[in-house]
Amino acid sequence: QAQLVDSGGGLVQAGGSLRLSCVASGLTFSLNNIGWFRQAPGKEREFVAGIGWSGGSASYADHVKGRFTISRDNAKNAAYLQMNSLVSEDTAVYYCASSQDYRGTNYRSYPRWGQGTQVTVSL
Secondary structure: OOOEEEEEOEEEEEEOOEEEEEEOOOOHHHHHHHHEEEEOOOOEEEEEEOOOOOOOOOOOOHHHOOOOOEEEEHHHHHEEEEOOOOHHHHOEEEEEEEEEEOOOHHHOOOOOOOOEEEEEEOO
């Protein structure tokens, strides 16, 4: 059974950093595109960053460009989201998602999801 497990969230002060991890099992990870999304209370889930199956073609939402970096290690079946210069507006539950066929910003097009990890940025 395919599974994604998100981890690495926590409480951090504004200006700090966190590194999220997404570890996959039960699927051919190297054939899957990965997306990171986030959802704040009362808001719709939104795209944060994405990366192609080979590790190329990274893309970012405008509000995280220059602060967040997405990467992956196919040998470890893992993807990462390095988040620097965090601000309070980054507070949300962060999810990784995978798709063999899609590599865009629409969360509805990703069939597999991690359980989410909470990121809270304090002022």
